[in-house]
Amino acid sequence: MFKKLLIANRGEIACRVIKTARKMGIATVAVHSDADRHALHVEMADERVHIGPSPANQSYIVIERIMEAIRQTGAEAVHPGYGFLSENPKFAAALEAEGVAFVGPPVGAIEAMGDKITSKKIAAEAGVSTVPGYMGLIADAEEAVKIAGEIGYPVMIKASAGGGGKGMRIAWTDAETREGFQSSKNEAAASFGDDRIFIEKFVTQPRHIEIQVLADSHGNAIYLHERECSIQRRNQKVIEEAPSPFLDAETRKRMGEQAVALAKAVGYASAGTVEFIVDGEKNFYFLEMNTRLQVEHPVTELITGIDLVEQMIRVANGEALSIRQEDVQLNGWAMESRLYAEDPFRGFLPSIGRLTRYRPPEEVAEATRAVRNDTGVFEGGEISMYYDPMIAKLCTWAPTREAAIEEMRVALDGFELEGIGHNLPFLSAVMDHPKFVAGDMTTAFIAEEWPEGFQGVTLPEPALRRIAATAAAMNRVAEIRRTRVSGRLGNHERRVGEDWVVGLQGESWPVTVKADRGGATVRFADGAAHRIESDWTPGQSLARATVDGAPLVLKVDKITGGFRLRTRGAELKVHVRTPRQAELAALMPEKQPPDTSKLLLCPMPGLVVKIDVAEGDEVQEGQTLCTVEAMKMENILRAERKGVVARINAGPGDSLAVDDVIMEFE
Structure with missing residues (x-):
C-alpha cells in the first residue's frame, strides 16, 4: 500500500480524503494557495506545500505546480478529489510519466468519458439510450441558433469539458441561445480552459438520477445503486438522496447494468458515476459519465457501508475489488443537504466573508440513525471569492425515507452559522415541502415551487403557537436572570409576572405562563395550552426544547423586547411584552425601508x-x-x-x- 498520498484539491473533499487515508495508515500531503494558507485541510494533513496565488488558475489547476509538490514531498499517489484537475487527462498522463499513481481511472477512460461530446458518441455505439443533440463543434452563436432550431426548443447549451453547473444554460428562444452560447463559452474557458460547446434537447419534467459504479483494473465492475439529484438550482445539485424514491427494483437493475456495461466498454477502473435523465414513465437517457468521485458520494456510502475513497485508493494500488455485485446492500435511506455560502433571498447569489460562528450538529452513527457533516471550514475561517461557495455537506441516515427527512430537519435546525449569507433556511423549507416529502419532484422543482424567488417560510398557525409558547417560557427564564443581575432581593420568581403578549409573523397572542420544577405550561386566551420543557439559559445561542413531548430546536438571538428565532427555515422576530407594553407597541408606526427602485x-x-x-x-x-x-x-x-x-x-x-x-x- 502507498505510504504517502498527495491530495490535489482543497476544502471539504480534501478533508474527506485525509480522513480515509489516516484510517488506512497513509501519510497525507495538502497543497494550498495564498487564500488557503490556514485552511482546515492544510491543518489536517501531515505535510503542506504552497502552490501559488489565490486564483485557481494560478495554483490548483496548474499541473506543474502540483508536480513540483509531488517531487518535493515524495508522494507515491495523488487523489484529485473533484473539480480542478480530477478529470484532466493531461494531469493523469503527467503523473503516469512521473511514476506516480493517479487515484482515478486510466487516461483513456478520462479522455473518452470526460469529454461530453465523445462520451455521448461512445454511449450511443454501446447501445445506451442517449438524449437527442448535436455533438459536433459549434463555431458561433448563429450556428448554435440553427442547430437549436433543428433539435427543437427547449435546448441545453453545455460546455464539453464542463461540470458542477459551470458553462451550462437552458434556452427557449433564438435570443436566449445567442446569449447563452456566449456566456457558456466564457464560463467554460474561465473554469476549464476549454470553451467547446455542444447542444442537446432539454427533456422537460426530468428527474436527475445517477448510478455509482466501481471498477478495478482486473476487469471487475459493479454498481452501488442510485442517487436522486433532482433538487437543483442553476443546474447545480442542492439536495441528494439515496436511493431514489421514484425507481423500482427492475429499473434500478437495468440502469445499473447499463452503467457497468459502459464502464467496461471504456476500460474504466476506479469510482465513477453514470448520470441519467429519467422521465415520468421511467424511460432513462444517458447524460454523462463523471470520471471521478462525486460531491454526493456520502449518501451512497451511508446506504451501502462502502468507503468509496478507500476503494479508489485500493484500485489505484492495483488491488482487485473484494466486493461482488451480490454483496452490495441497500440499507435504509440517506439524505444530503449542500450548505452553500449564498443568499437564498437574493436569488441564491454567492456570499463571502468570515464565519463568525460555525457550530454544526454533532455527528452520530447509531443503529437507527446517523448524522454526518463533511466540511472544510471552521469558526473564524473565511469564505473566499476564489472558489466554490460550498461550506459543508450535511448528511443523515435512517431506516426509512420519512425518518431520514426528520433527522435532516432537526440537524438543519441545530446548525449554527453566522457571518455570511447561507442557504440553511432554504434547505429547511425543502425538507418540509409536501412535494419533496412525497418524492414528487423534477429538476425544475425549485423554479416551479419558488417562481418569484425564495422569500422565506411562512409557518402555519399550529407551528407558530408552539414557537410562541416556547418563547414565552424562555422569556420567563430571561426575566428571572434579569432581576437577579439587577441586584433585587427576595423571591425572584414572584417578581416575574405570569401574563404576557407574544407577537410574531403578524400574529399576537395573550398567554399565561405557569412554571414548575419540570418546565412551564403556557396557556392561550382560547384555553389551548402547551407544555414546554427545556434546559435553555439566557446567552445560549441554541435552544432545544420539547413542546407537548415533540422536539423543537431554535436558533436564538436576543433583541429588544424578545428574540430573533430561526427554525424550520423561518426567520422570526418574536416580541414578548407585558400587556401594557403590547398595547403601547401597537401604536408605534412601522419603519419604512429606503426606496431603491431607481x-x-x-x-x-x-x-x-x-x-x-x-x-x-x-x-x-x-x-x-x-x-x-x-x-x-x-x-x-x-x-x-x-x-x-x-x-x-x-x-x-x-x-x-x-x-x-x-x-x-x-
Whole structure:
C-alpha cells in the first residue's frame, strides 16, 4: 500500500480524503494557495506545500505546480478529489510519466468519458439510450441558433469539458441561445480552459438520477445503486438522496447494468458515476459519465457501508475489488443537504466573508440513525471569492425515507452559522415541502415551487403557537436572570409576572405562563395550552426544547423586547411584552425601508465583467445592463422596468460589495 498520498484539491473533499487515508495508515500531503494558507485541510494533513496565488488558475489547476509538490514531498499517489484537475487527462498522463499513481481511472477512460461530446458518441455505439443533440463543434452563436432550431426548443447549451453547473444554460428562444452560447463559452474557458460547446434537447419534467459504479483494473465492475439529484438550482445539485424514491427494483437493475456495461466498454477502473435523465414513465437517457468521485458520494456510502475513497485508493494500488455485485446492500435511506455560502433571498447569489460562528450538529452513527457533516471550514475561517461557495455537506441516515427527512430537519435546525449569507433556511423549507416529502419532484422543482424567488417560510398557525409558547417560557427564564443581575432581593420568581403578549409573523397572542420544577405550561386566551420543557439559559445561542413531548430546536438571538428565532427555515422576530407594553407597541408606526427602485444594486460580492449600457440610454424591461462574475459564475443583471440611465458608478474590472450602486436611473 502507498505510504504517502498527495491530495490535489482543497476544502471539504480534501478533508474527506485525509480522513480515509489516516484510517488506512497513509501519510497525507495538502497543497494550498495564498487564500488557503490556514485552511482546515492544510491543518489536517501531515505535510503542506504552497502552490501559488489565490486564483485557481494560478495554483490548483496548474499541473506543474502540483508536480513540483509531488517531487518535493515524495508522494507515491495523488487523489484529485473533484473539480480542478480530477478529470484532466493531461494531469493523469503527467503523473503516469512521473511514476506516480493517479487515484482515478486510466487516461483513456478520462479522455473518452470526460469529454461530453465523445462520451455521448461512445454511449450511443454501446447501445445506451442517449438524449437527442448535436455533438459536433459549434463555431458561433448563429450556428448554435440553427442547430437549436433543428433539435427543437427547449435546448441545453453545455460546455464539453464542463461540470458542477459551470458553462451550462437552458434556452427557449433564438435570443436566449445567442446569449447563452456566449456566456457558456466564457464560463467554460474561465473554469476549464476549454470553451467547446455542444447542444442537446432539454427533456422537460426530468428527474436527475445517477448510478455509482466501481471498477478495478482486473476487469471487475459493479454498481452501488442510485442517487436522486433532482433538487437543483442553476443546474447545480442542492439536495441528494439515496436511493431514489421514484425507481423500482427492475429499473434500478437495468440502469445499473447499463452503467457497468459502459464502464467496461471504456476500460474504466476506479469510482465513477453514470448520470441519467429519467422521465415520468421511467424511460432513462444517458447524460454523462463523471470520471471521478462525486460531491454526493456520502449518501451512497451511508446506504451501502462502502468507503468509496478507500476503494479508489485500493484500485489505484492495483488491488482487485473484494466486493461482488451480490454483496452490495441497500440499507435504509440517506439524505444530503449542500450548505452553500449564498443568499437564498437574493436569488441564491454567492456570499463571502468570515464565519463568525460555525457550530454544526454533532455527528452520530447509531443503529437507527446517523448524522454526518463533511466540511472544510471552521469558526473564524473565511469564505473566499476564489472558489466554490460550498461550506459543508450535511448528511443523515435512517431506516426509512420519512425518518431520514426528520433527522435532516432537526440537524438543519441545530446548525449554527453566522457571518455570511447561507442557504440553511432554504434547505429547511425543502425538507418540509409536501412535494419533496412525497418524492414528487423534477429538476425544475425549485423554479416551479419558488417562481418569484425564495422569500422565506411562512409557518402555519399550529407551528407558530408552539414557537410562541416556547418563547414565552424562555422569556420567563430571561426575566428571572434579569432581576437577579439587577441586584433585587427576595423571591425572584414572584417578581416575574405570569401574563404576557407574544407577537410574531403578524400574529399576537395573550398567554399565561405557569412554571414548575419540570418546565412551564403556557396557556392561550382560547384555553389551548402547551407544555414546554427545556434546559435553555439566557446567552445560549441554541435552544432545544420539547413542546407537548415533540422536539423543537431554535436558533436564538436576543433583541429588544424578545428574540430573533430561526427554525424550520423561518426567520422570526418574536416580541414578548407585558400587556401594557403590547398595547403601547401597537401604536408605534412601522419603519419604512429606503426606496431603491431607481438604483441597480450589486446583488453579491463580485467583479464587473461588462457594462452593456451608457449614461443617457433608454432601457426596456428585461434588457441586459451588466455582467458580474462571482465564484466562477457569470451573473447577468437586467432592467426590472423601463427607464433612462442617469449615472454609471462602476466599470469593467471593478470589485464590488453587496448593495454597491452600479448605476442610477432617472
